[in-house]
Amino acid sequence: MRENDLILQTVSKVAVFIILTFGVYLFLSGHHNPGGGFIGGLTLSSAFVLLYLAFDVESVNAGIPLNYKMVAAIGVLIAIFTGMGSLLFGRAFLSQSSAYFNLPVFGKTGFATVTLFESGIALGVVGVVITIMISISEDV
Amino acid sequence: MISIHAFILIPILTAFLIPFIGKQFPKWHLGWVTLAVPILLFSFFVSKIPVISANRTITGSIPWIRALDLHFAVYLDGLSLIFTLLIAGVGSLVVLYSIFYLSKEKESLSHFYAYLLLFMGAMLGVVLSDNLMVLYLFWELTSISSFLLIAFWFHRKKSRYGAQKSFLITVGGGIAMLVGFIMLQVMTATNSVQEIIAMRDSIQDHELFVPALVLILLGAFTKSAQFPFHIWLPDAMEAPTPVSAYLHSATMVKAGLFLVARFTPVFGGEATWFWLVSGVGIFTMFWGSFTAVRQNDLKALLAYSTISQLGLMMSLFGLGSAALQGGASIDSIIYTQAIFAALFHLVNHATFKGALFMVVGIVDHGVGTRDVRKLGGLLSLMPITFTLSVIGSFSMAGLPPFNGFLSKEMFFTAVLNAHEMSMFSMDTWGLLFPVIAWIGSIFTFIYSMFIVFRTFLRPYRRERLEKDPHEASIGMLLSPIILCTFVILLFFFPNLLSKYLLAPAMNGILPTYQNMEGFIPKISAWHGFNLELLMTAGVVILGIILMNTYRFWNVIYDLFPEKRSLDRGYQWLLAASESGSKKATDHYMTGFLPNYLYYIFGFLLLTVGGTLFLSGSIVFDPSNDAPVSLYEAIFVGIMGITAVGILFAKSRMTATLLNGVLGYSIAVFFVLFKAPDLALTQLVVETVTTVLFLLCFYHLPEWSKEDRSWKVRFPKIILSIGMGALTVLIALSVQGNNLFESISSYFEDSYELAGGRNIVNTILGDFRAFDTMLEVVVLFIAGIGVYTLVKLKAPQGGDKIERK
C-alpha cells in the first residue's frame, strides 16, 4: 500500500528520538512549567504515530511488541490506585502531596505523588491513542 | 416495638431464600418449608389479641428518610389485627392446600412460594403501615406479586392477559391513590395516618379534601374490584386455585376495604364519600351476583360472587360512615351497625369463600374440568367435598346454621336503617338500598345453589369428563374442613369474635363512639319475626322458583351481549392506546439523524433563546475588551474564511485539511492568549485527528453531494444562523453580566496549596484530579470502543440468531 519512502524513514528514525525525549521532558516539567501528563502522553504517542506512518504496522509491531490496550489499562489503573493511596493516610481520595529532598547528585529535588498520578494519565493516553490508530489502520 | 417490623419483613426475606432452599434440598416439597412462615406469623398475631382486645394499640417507627417524613411506621389496632389474622391464617391453610394441589415434579415451586411469601409480606405491610408512602409502597408490591402469581402458568395466553389486565387496573388505581395521598400530605403536612385522623376537623373545608377523597377511593375501588373496575377479577382466575382462594377472595381484594375502613375516620360523614362508597358498593353487589348466575365456569362464578360480596361490604362501610355526619351522637349510633356488619362479613366471607375456592380446586383437580355443563352427579363419588360445598354455599346464600346467615341479616338491618336516614337526601333515594340489596341477594341465593346442584346433583355423565372422579386426599381436604368448621362455629359463637376482634376494630374505625351504649351489638341468630327474616324468607322462596325456571328467563342476559361489555371497552382502549402511541411515535421517530438534530437544536433555540429574550438579560458591553492587534485580526479573518470554505469544499480531503487549519489557528490563538499547555496539546491532537480522518478516508468512498434544493437548504441555513446567533448572545450576555466573583484567584496559591508553579497543571493533577481521572477513564472507554467496533465482528448470520 505504501511506496518505499527512504527519506521519510531515515528522518523518522532521528525525529522519533527527539520527539520521545521532548515528550518525556514535557511530562516531567509539567509541575512547574508548561507540560504534564496529557501533553507528555500525546507527544509520546505522536512519536509512535510517526513510526507507524513511516514504516508499516507489522514491522513496528515486531520492533515494539507491546499490547497497547494493556498499556492503556495499566495507565488508568495507576491513576486510580495512586488516588487511593491517599486513603491510606486518612486523606480524601486523590489528595496529592509533595516534598523536597536533597539528593547527592541532583541537588534539591522535588518529588510529588502527583507525578505518579500523571504517569498513569500519560500511559493511558499513549495506550488509547495508539490503540485507536492501529485498530483503524490495520483493518483493511 | 420493633418486632412487628420484623414480622412484616420475615416473609419477604424468606421469599428471597426460597429459591436457594429449593436448589439445596431438591427432595423437599417447598410448601412445607413455606408453611412455617404463616404459622409463625399467625401465632405471633394471635398472641397480640389480649393486648388489642383491651383497646390498646401497638405502634413503632423506624426512621427511613427523615427529610421526606418517610418512616417505616407500624400501627396495630383491632382493624389491622383482623386483617393480619386473615392473612396469616388463610395463608397457612392455603399453603397447606397448595402442597397437595401443586405437584413438585411439574411446577416451578420455588417461584410460586417466593411470590406467595412476597405477597404475604406486602399485604401485612399494607395493613400495618401508618405511613402513607410506605403504605403505598406495600400496596403496589401486592399488585406486583399478584401479577406474578396470576401469570404463574405464563405459557398460557389467558394467564398473561389476565395478569396484565389486573396489573394495569390495580396499579393505575394505585397511582391515583398515591396522588390522593400526596394531597392529604399537602393538607396536613404529615404522612402518618393516625396524625391525619387527629386533624380531621381542620382539613374538611380544604379545597383538596374532596379530590383527595375521590382519588383514594379510586385506589380502593380498583383493588377491591368494584364496578366498573371489576373486570380484572374474573380474568385473574387464571391463577392457580390456591392463589385465587388467597389473593383474589380472602386478602388482596380486601385491601380496598381496608383502605376505606382506615380512612373512614378522615372522610366519613362527607356526602361524596357516603354516596360513592355505598352507591358503587351496592351496585357492584347487584351486578356481581346478577352476572355470576350466567357463568358456566365454576371459578368465574366464584369470581363474580367475590365481586358481589366485596360490593356488599363496601356498601356497608359507606352506609356506616353516615354515623360520623355531624359528630357522634346516640341517635346515629344505629348507623354504626353497618360497619360492624361489614367487619363481621369480612371474616365470614374469608371462611366460606376460601372453602368454596378450595372445593372448586378439588373438583377441578379430581375431574379435570370446572365447566358446570359437563359436571354433575358427583355426590356419590366425592361425598366429603359435597358436604363442604354445601356448608360453603349455604353460608354464602345466607342460610342458617352458618355464619353467612348472621351477617346477611345484619346487612338487611343496615340497608333498612339506611332507608330511614334523614341526611344526604336519603329520604328520596333511600328506598333503593333495601330493594337492590334484596334483588342482589336473590341472585346470590341462585348462584350459591347452582354450585351445589349443578356440580354434585343432576345425572352423572362420565363421558363428558376427562378423568375418573375420585375423592381428594385428606391433605387437600384438611384446609377446607378447617374453614368450614369456622363457618359453623362462628354461627354458634359469634360474640366471641365480636368481643376479641370486632369490638377493638370498631373502636379503631369510629373512635368518637368508643364506649357508647349499644355501640358493640350482641349478635344473635333469632330476632323474632321482623322484616329482615321476612326478606330472607322471600329470598329463599323467590330464589328457588327462579332457579327452577332459569331456562325460561335466562334470555334476559342476551340484553347484555359480550360485544358491548366493559371488557370489550377495556380491550379496545388498550389496543387503541397502543396503536395510537405507535402512530405518534412513528411520526417523529424517523430514524433519520438530521431530523433528531432539528428537534434538539430547535428546542434549544426555543427554550434558551426564549428565556434570554423574556428575562431581558441580553447585554452588550465591550468596554472591558482587550485591544485587537493586527496579527490577531489576520488570524480571525483566516479562520472565518476557512470555516466558510469548509461548507463549499468540493472534496472531503479539502474539508479535512481546512478543519486542520482551523485547529492550528486555534493553537495560535492559545499562544496569543497565554495558554502554552493548551497550544501544545491542541497541536498534537489536531495532528493525530487529521491523520485519523485520512486513515478513515482510505476505507470510505468520496463524499456525495448534498441536496442543493432550497427546500432542504433553507431550514438548515435558518437553524444554523440561529444557533450561531444564540451562542453569540449567550456569550456576550455572560461577559456583560458580572454577577459573581471569579473563583480563579483561589488557584493562584497553587504553590502553597499543591506545590506546583504551573497553575493549569495543578488544577488538573491536584485541585480537580477527580475530573482528570474520570477523563482518562472516558478516553480509555473510547479506545476500547473503537477497538471493539473495528475488530470484533459477529459471525455470519449472528444477527439472525440474536433476533430469535
Add this chain to the structure above:
Amino acid sequence: METVITLLVGLLVSVATYLLLSKNVIRVVLGSAILSHAIHLLLITMGGLKKGGVPILGDKVETYVDALPQALILTAIVISFAVTSFFLALMYRTYQSIGTDNLHEMRGTNDE
C-alpha cells in the same frame, strides 16, 4: 478582542450546525469536530483575554490570566479527540456493514 472572538465562535457554531444537519456522515463528524473547536475558543474567551501573564507562578509578573478555563479546555480537547475518533470508527464500521455513508439510507425499521 473578546467581542471579535465571540463573533468568530458564532460563525464556527453556524458552520458546525450546518454540517451536522447534512446527510453525509463525514460532514456530520466534521461538524462535531468544528463544534468542539468553537466551544474551546468560547471557553477561553469567557475567562477574559490578555488580562495578565502566562499562568505559571514566577517573580516577574503579578497578574495571571484565568487558569481555570485553560484546565477545562485541556480536558475538553482530550475528550473531543476521544469522541471524534469514536465517531470515525463508528462511521467506518457502519459503512462496512451497511455499505452506505448516507444517513438517509441508514434508517432501518428491521431492528426497531
